[in-house]
Amino acid sequence: PRPPHSLPSLLPVNALPTSALTGREPLVFLPGPFSNEPSSGKAHLKQCEQMTLTRRQKRLCRREPGLAETLRESVRLSLLECRYQFRSERWNCSLDGRGSLLKRAIKETAFLLAVSSAALTHALAKACSSGRMERCTCDDSPGIQHREAWQWGICGDNLKYSTKFLKKFLGQKRVSKDMRAQVDIHNINVGIKAVKSGLKTTCKCHGVSGSCAVRTCWKQLSPFHDTGRLLKFRYDTAVRVLSVTNAATGETELTGPRRQSQSLRSTDLVFMEDSPSFCRPSRYSAGTGGRSCAKDTTCQSLCCGRGYNTAMHLTTMSCHCQVRWCCHVECQTCQREEEVYTCKAA
Template sequence: MLCSPHHNLRTLVVGFASYVAVPALCVLYMLTGNEPLSILPLNSLPEENVGRAHYKLCDRLKLEKKQRRMCRRDPGVAETLREAITMSALECQYQFRFERWNCTLEGRHRANILKRGFKETAFLYAISSAGLTHAMAKACSAGRMERCTCDEAPDLENRKAWQWGGCGDNLKYANKFVKDFLGKRSNKDLRARVDMHNTNVGMKVIKAGVETTCKCHGVSGSCTVQTCWRQLLPFHEIGKQLKQRYETSIKVGSSTNEQQQQQQPVPGLNDQIPRTMDLLHIEDSPSFCRPSKYSSGTAARKCYKDKNCDAICCGRGHNTQSREVTRPCQCQVRWCCYVECKQCTQREEVYTCKG
């Protein structure tokens, strides 16, 4: 399916059963849908059907025709898609746990955010593409895929003190897969261009975080030869970097190219020139303080008195509740192989935002 600015595009969500119309990329997935997140269970088919278990999982993902074909041709793809959405959702919620918008993924709120061009929209596109790229590269090196294996890094020459080996994360295959899976872009709509830009930022952050890991070989612990391979950063670090880019996201407007009649992203009121690694947004975000079509507000949200209660509670103040909690304490390691702890009860104060 080719993209058109006049096509009523549908946003795909891995593991969900419905779509939401969004005038953006031709094919999307993961955190960009209108249904509550539900993680598909593992081993959902009887053992006798295990050879084609991924067919059923691919069908449950409600993929486009091309995506379903890509999913079915390798048994590892379906599980990698499921893993990617889980990883992206959890990381998004972790990074925004102290914010007014805490990456609530309830379908209606998320769908309404995705119809707009907020900073939060930009983050969802970036974390989704980053999650799939990371999960696919790791799946290749872990041997869970039939169509890819380790990254052999043919573009890097062997050096005198070390040799290329090990099993690197296959970022080259992952990038190609993600681009094919998402489909072709539409260049004539500003919103589509911004969404594609933010999607690419997620993939570029993954690429920029590739590290070379080495293992020594030699007699008596010496390091005569090193075997080295390329490895991705932990996804938690990727989420941290994308959150930093969210904080510095650049607001852009549009300028029409007279020759190509295409809307080009241009700097907004802050006159910053967008760079390839900057997240972009089109409009200012709502406050997320009160219930709206974008969030449930912050009433009754847990906060931390000396850290973020003033900000999260939007100046409404907070309630303080005292409760007793029992936790393991005074733990000691006993020979040989277990830890012995006492149970200690203490009172703690819990702070929640007033309505």
């Protein structure tokens, strides 16, 4: 039987259809018992042991100083971005019910898999260019002038190494006809592709009087918030898929029934079943009771028609600020009453 998911798993790019989820890949959404010690020496080894990794992954972690810190950074990126993108949704990426939710092939699980793989891809590429990983360095794309790049203190984000290392770190297994595994792997690859789509070439000119006698170029990833926004759009336009058998190869494939004349795109997030409402406490979430909302925009949907409570809160803020010569700003402190709206409990 397929191992249950307790958290999102990560898989390498181009894994479909030769990799399968094992349920033992890095678990990147629940905060682990991470140490605050720097990732060096015994502290690095301790951090590797504290993480929920396979035996093989722990060996790789121990041999790769900086990897434990990078995995921890991917936790932070994915969790913060998920919570930001769903701050006004009924499901707000809370940790409540995460294990139960991940057992179902719903849109929320699709987003979790995509944002987690995107965060690890992004964090690894940044770790290479910042020198936090010993076995990788700047991007080595053709045409990038490393000599000038190092001279001017510029180092490109190494997405090529990042995706290659992911494949090695996360391993591969045969998918066979497991539709759920194919769905999960597809969504994981959507996250990696979202990071790739934000990779840009940036150039800087050097020369006398601003001329472009010498041009230094390097690869640079977009801020992760841009990736999160793209994945939220993919979530909003996610495609419900079915399983079909390819008559030519006999292999099981995914198809989107609502795209009659167009095959499923590799950038579509996909799901297999409808999501729960998330309105009331359940094994999937804590519900929306007590959640803050905006009276004119989100309260109706977020509160699921139960209505909302109104309260007055006194807030302190800076006001009447003036600039004093030359560089000093003086402000007064003001208090203001604000109406705060919270959803009524179920």
